[in-house]
Amino acid sequence: MKQKILIADDERDILDFLKYNLEKEGFDVLLAKNGKDALSQSKKKPDLILLDVMMPELDGKEVVRALKKNEETSAIPVIFLTARDSELDEVLGLELGADDYITKPVSIPKLIARIKSALRKKNSMQVSVAEKSDVIKHGVLEINRSQFRVLINKKEVFFPKKEFEVLAYLVRHAGKVVTREMLLATIWGADVFVVDRTVDVHIRKIREKLAGYADYIDTIKGVGYRMKEF
Secondary structure (H helix, E strand, O other), rough: OOEEEEEEOHHHHHHHHHHHHHHHHOOEEEEOOOOOHHHHHHHHHHOOOEEOOOOOOOHHHHHHHHHHHHHOOOOOOOOEEEEEOOOHHHHHHHHHOOEEEEEOOHHHHHHHHHHHHHHHHHHHOOOOOOHOOOEEEEEEEEOOOOOOOOEEEEEEEOOOOHHHHHHHHHOOOOOEEEEEHHHHHHHHHOOOOOHHHHHHHHHHHHHHHHHHHHHHHHEEOEEEEEEEOO
């Protein structure tokens, strides 16, 4: 699934320039021409927001304040774009909750690197939160790690310990390709000798228990598996 970037800037040339380059990198792009439009577009839950500081309606700093006050948008990474190269502006922007600060004219390689870094940090934090939580919800799945219970569409289904651990690991890393080697090392450990086929057998049994939701798990040929994102 492509990651979605919202670009908010009142200059059409900049919007078109950034949109073209981000789409070349494989991102889906949303556009906003002012602060109010940016807040409206944020309801579509972009993975990251590029936000011009000086905009009509609401400026970038007001937009960030509003985003951080809203529980549904507070975790979205924000990178400020501005023509003002002032240390004071940078400090204020970061204190408001922006994740990064880039001055115009924008270097595309630098911008892409900053975007990818912010997205990696966001994903790392999400995994960390999921790993600490006893109850993980994912689509129709509800996994209680402390009780070794799995609910599928609110109905409890029994999973033996290893199948449970494989399923929970895939859910915690939803959207990412998990290799057989990663599963073997994490679930069985380096000191236990098992072969790749062991993982495949467990995945097959998990899919049988998921029944109508077996397509939650994609097979990546020659590599491993990936849990569908929601």
